[in-house]
Amino acid sequence: MNTKNEIPEVDIVVDEKAGVIREIKPEKLASKKANERRSNTIIYVILVLMSIIWLAPFVFLVFQSFRSYALEGGGMVDYLLPKTWSLDNYRWLFNPENSNFLRWYGNTFIIALFCSVIQTMMILSVSYTLSRLRFKGRKFIMNTVLVLGLFPGFLTMITLYFLLKQLGLTQTGAIPGLILIYCASSGMGYYISKGFFDTLPKSLDESARIDGATRFQVFLKIIMPLTKPIVIYTILMAFMAPWGDYVFASYVAFGSEPNYNVAVGLYRWVNVADYQGYFTRFCAGGVLVAVPITILFMCLQKYYVEGVTGGAVKG
Amino acid sequence: MTDLDYLKLSKPQKMLVDLRRFLAALPGHIGNGLKNLVMFIVNFFKGIGLAIVDVIQTFIHGDWKTKVSYFVMGFGSCARGQWGRGILFFVFQTLFNFYMFNPNASQSGLYYLGKLSTLGTIETHKEGRRTVYGDNSFFILLYGVLTIFFIIAFIYTWYTNIQQNKISEQILKSGHKLKSTKDDLQSLMDEQFHKTLLALPVLGVTVFTILPIIFMILVAFTNFDMTHQPPGKLFTWVGWSNFHELLASDTASHGNTFRQVLLWTLIWAFFATFLNYFLGMLVAIMINKKGIKLKKMWRTILVMTIAIPQFVSLLYVSKMFAADGLINTYLMKWGWISAPIPFWTQPGWARFTIILINVWIGIPYLMLIATGILMNIPADLYESARIDGASAFQMYQKITLPYMLFVTGPYLLTSFTGNINNFNVIFLLSGGKPQSMELTGNAGYTDLLITWLYKMTVNDTNYKLAAVMGILVFLVLAIINLVAYNLIPSVKNEEDFQ
């Protein structure tokens, strides 16, 4: 066979200095493939290691929560796998005579439920208004929110506490009080959904208005149906936040144990109470909080990713 | 220098020229800023002046309905058949009057306003065995501010009421009809829809954010602390002395500690923002590399950690790193170390551990963002670069990185701001510890300004210093944001995306 007519499979590269196109010899090509394989292997190793590091704490948490309280105690131990697996800790949590855990769980759930409805309405109202409507004072409102956002949140904690106290919404009234605090200023978090609204073409509103819709009808019939991803994102965020709030919740509910949320209750088990006795119970409680939220989150992950990336790009 | 001359320069030369241009333009920028500020103030007072003239003129030329409205708000509207508006005006005036001139003297707006200059003079004292409560400085200040808000709102409403009368008169004179209450309600769903939507959020932010912030700014100028706690004790105005106490370097002040904490706050925010950013991007690039399988699984594993409430994950991880935690015990068991590593007890280790754990928290989040953006980079950019002969690293350096930095400019800024105020991570991991005698005011080596502020509020009830600290955090952030705003192109053009 005449090898001269065979065109070898080569990559072509430009030699920058010479400005000439040169051919790569087949041997080099083979080494390129090997290189590729080597770098992929390294990446796989890194990814596997990362997965272990990222998952380990949660796996450990689950292990600890199944450790037998009766045989191995409730403290921290220097081994990973429980010697006896048991549901001691969970059983203890589910018995209202032992602790207020179920109550706390319910409290948090109620707060999260209310927040996800009210906050979503507030945020959508503000972001729709600032994105789609033009009126005097729009820039002023946006700048004000920008400046207010630079003040650290806890600065106002004590004032808010006394405001709530005046309304009778602390200690035993902590749950409505917290809902009020979480929701009142939530309109300030309009950035991400405004960014989303901004991407919808303006001509949709205009067209609908010419078709005879009032601005309210435009909002309800045209824009709202198109904003499903961001609505779900907002609801998800509003629902998840109350589960992790310790600071305000502990301040507002201070001294009224039945009105704690899970974060306050569990935090106090580890840091304030004798944590050696409560550590595994904390783990079990943590699992009970984390599992439903994680499942919810994983189901709605798509919307979360959309919201987060959109928000980051548009600021 | 012409554009072509500039283009010819090498990179360092260009940067030098840029810097020189920036500095040359700086006085102009500052001058413009000052000019705008002065113009704003001048216009503000001009506007008020014009409004006053307008009010007087309207009174002189207005009919009797308008004149009565000067004293009974909403009268004119009612008299002209606009009942809805009129009643609202009237109700507002009644409420205002009731609040200001409440017969129960110690709850009226006037009372709080009158006491605002002293924040109360009558101390709580005992008469025999009975405690007689005196003035409550806290409420005087809080309601004093609220009263001022209320008065401003009243003046504005009163002015609107007069304007409405004037406009109604004009409309009637020109032979047109006035809007009925039904029209008004309908316009709230259409032309005035923004008012309907914003009413509640604005009210919420005013009462629960603006009012408390102004209150705390004022507290910074009082001696409200543990020894001056209402209702038992009074507190009062002290001027700038709290700022002195927090910033001066003498032994009675916290200046040295403040500078240390501020420095650590900035270092922390820098690492927390940029380390996470670059590592997150790296992970995203690795997962998205052609030929890597199970992309979705790797992503999901990382993303899962976002879902778990931080108080669970961070508290658990913090315990893992404790002296008797899993990591130390296992390392000792395996004989790699003989004594526990002082993750939380030695300042350097504690800071290092916190940054490390924060990477663990931050990577999944940034990996998501970076993935989204990487997919948006037009593929033909890479194709064209490949044909031009760029290597993988060159493509990263010349295409991926600039693109990422440009589109995430605003995000980096918000993220930096957020990290300066990143309470949760520090509080849940180390609680600001370790502490030492070298730091005053109960600050610890890993305390950020924000966690120190929290300690001052909750543990020490030193509200005056907490307030000063809040103002300083605000100033730091304002400066950073202003500088960034002028330097990062995509931040400046934030609104241009629309």
Added chain:
Amino acid sequence: MASVTFEHVKKVYDNKVEVVHDFNLEIKDKEFIVFVGPSGCAKSTTMRMVAGLEDITDGIIKINDRVVNDVEPKDRDIAMVFQNYALYPHITVYENLAFSLRLRKMKNEEVHKKVCEAAEILGITEYLGRKPKALSGGQRQRVAIGRAIVRDPQVFLMDEPLSNLDAKLRNQMRSEIILLRKRVNTTFIYVTHDQTEAMTLGDRIVVMKDGWIMQVGTPQEVFDTPHNLFVAGFIGSPQMNFLKAKLEKEGSTYSVSLLGVKIPLNADQNDALAKKGIGSQDITLGVRPEHTTALFDNQSNSIECTILVNEMMGSELHLHLKTKNDDNIILRLPTIDLTKEQRAQLTYGNKMYITFQAKVMHLFDPKTEKNLIYG
């Protein structure tokens, strides 16, 4: 049943930039009027003021003698087709068409009747159940038009409705719009940057530049008697040729001289110029490519040029020439008339001679850019 009147309409953005200056126009009932001009000439802004989507800074817009300055778009009884169609993506084509009718609380059967009628006219009946995403560009365009015609509006506004379509579809839709216009027979305002669309569609066209009206007239008027250099250059394709020349007055007759050639003007032109009292002066001479005659050899009164580019268009050639004065000239040669030898001659660098008659010449003042005769 609707006329639209602009009286001294002005538009100023942010209290600074004036984009529309003193716009006066009367659009008669059932007239098809086209606003045409390059991008940034404020043609869309002007139309959006009619729609109520932009505030009117100063002046008055009337629809049927009713001042609409402060009337909400929904109460103006107009319909508009947007450049990007603005179809509601979450509802079907049927519901898109029915949207405005439902907002007017029309009965269901009536809605159905109207929707079907419109769908029939536009040939989109089979797509009624689809969402806009599942339609092609041309189909979307039809739905957008359909959404406007179900309303029987007084005024029909179209904002560059064809510019998102490819060339072939654009031609097809253009003729469909002409047919549509015959059916719905109402007042149309049509905005475009494309002069072909303007010429083929409009009863009258309004040529705009930088917020000023340059000329209003029927397509024929605008083509035949452009009032200024801008209109002359904008209307017609390929563009009108412009040459530096001199207008010379001898007694009561005028002639144009350029490059050693002298062309006497005809009687009408002489009268018009004399009436205006114009003397000898420098001018910019405009001649359309299709009015320029090409010669292969030098004849008396012909202008020598050099060939730069020869563009083969199929039925004709576009020749780009250069005069000795460095004026660029384009001319059109029907290919069917050319012999093989002649074609071979039409290459870069060869000589070519042109000439034209007096009646096709447009004379412009180089400073004011106005047409000396009509401007």
